[in-house]
Amino acid sequence: MLDVLKPHYPNAFDFSITLADLDEDHRVKLTVVEVDKKTETVILVIEGRDIHYDAIIEAIKEMGATVHSIDEVEVEGTNSTV
Amino acid sequence: MLDVLKPHYPNAFDFSITLADLDEDHRVKLTVVEVDKKTETVILVIEGRDIHYDAIIEAIKEMGATVHSIDEVEVEGTNSTV
């Protein structure tokens, strides 16, 4: 569970699709928790086998957003949720 | 999950049917959260395989309604919920 600050574009739908497409079995859930003039704060949950944390952070940055904090991590064998 | 402002007609039932008919496997849930004189605010959850976000927005506009915000997105493989 990541706390992320993103600009309005790409919108939440395109933003989620991009992260889900990073790997074949990624499941992405995005919840908008606050909307400001130019930005919105979203909570991201990304679930998958063999998650590459750095690649996710990289993709988030490329869309103009920043990760404020990691709020929750779950690891079970090769599956993880961040 | 979309936050939408719609006029009273088409009513919530016809509005939902129209969005569900956009594609064969769409599942639509509409909840009215506020009713005003000429409009009502509804929360829409649309679930399906290979959702076309732009087609949904288009259909919503054609019924005289506007999308205020995307509140939640979930993507898993080719299935998404918006």
Added chain:
Amino acid sequence: MLDVLKPHYPNAFDFSITLADLDEDHRVKLTVVEVDKKTETVILVIEGRDIHYDAIIEAIKEMGATVHSIDEVEVEGTNSTV
């Protein structure tokens, strides 16, 4: 989910049976939320395949009741809940 104002008779039991009998697979749930001298406010949930919204409204009116508002709609293929 419909918000309905009905007279005390037909009572909640007969009222629900009538709506359930409109079609073979209708499931009806009625909850009384307020009781006044001559009327009662009830929340109706009607679930079924191929629901005919107009026929339901008609049956409700014939029993002397009126639909205040549609509060929730769910559509999935040919099944709907109103």
Added chain:
Amino acid sequence: MLDVLKPHYPNAFDFSITLADLDEDHRVKLTVVEVDKKTETVILVIEGRDIHYDAIIEAIKEMGATVHSIDEVEVEGTNSTV
């Protein structure tokens, strides 16, 4: 779901058994919500196939109790809950 005012005797156990025995597949749940000197208010949920509302009311009266109100009804095919 029926809101019922009953005398202390027959007690809640015997009262429930009597209603459950009205028909072979009746399921009865009784919850005492208020106890007064001579009476107690109970919430009754009666579930079964092909429920005869009038026979239930009759049996309740014969035990010296009265139905204050019907609070909830659920009908699905020949099964109902009152």
Added chain:
Amino acid sequence: MLDVLKPHYPNAFDFSITLADLDEDHRVKLTVVEVDKKTETVILVIEGRDIHYDAIIEAIKEMGATVHSIDEVEVEGTNSTV
């Protein structure tokens, strides 16, 4: 569900075992809700096929306790919970 006032001995564990042993398929759940100097108030839930209410009351009395009230009864065919 019975509201019962019992002395501290037999303790809650022995008290429950005694009631469970009244019949072969009895399931007993005891929750202590208040502890006083010489007594404790417990909530008893007894579940089984063909429950003999009078035999339960008798056994409770023999252990020096008294039933304050029946709070809930559930009857389904030959199974009941008191």
Added chain:
Amino acid sequence: MLDVLKPHYPNAFDFSITLADLDEDHRVKLTVVEVDKKTETVILVIEGRDIHYDAIIEAIKEMGATVHSIDEVEVEGTNSTV
């Protein structure tokens, strides 16, 4: 469910293992509810077939702890939870 006052050592992990090892099928859940300078209050739930209450109390005492109260007991055939 037992309300127990224990010293900090043996720690909650070793304390639970000891009780679980009393019999082959014991399941033990320990929750710390208050921590003081020299002691901690824990809630213990012990589940198993044919539980020996006295043996549990004995083991608890041998680790320097005392049972304040039994809060809940559940008995079903030869299985019990205390």
Added chain:
Amino acid sequence: MLDVLKPHYPNAFDFSITLADLDEDHRVKLTVVEVDKKTETVILVIEGRDIHYDAIIEAIKEMGATVHSIDEVEVEGTNSTV
């Protein structure tokens, strides 16, 4: 369930992976509950067959963190959760 104070690095993701890798079937869940300038307080739940408590404590220390308290323990046969 362990209450742990850790420095910001290794981050929550790497921290969890390290603990999960201690044994083949470890399942780790980490929740950040408070973030300070140089440290963060996290709640750790570690589940597995034959958990070695001391090895976990050791690994936590090696990453510069300290265990404040054990909040919950569950033991069932050879499986435990701490």
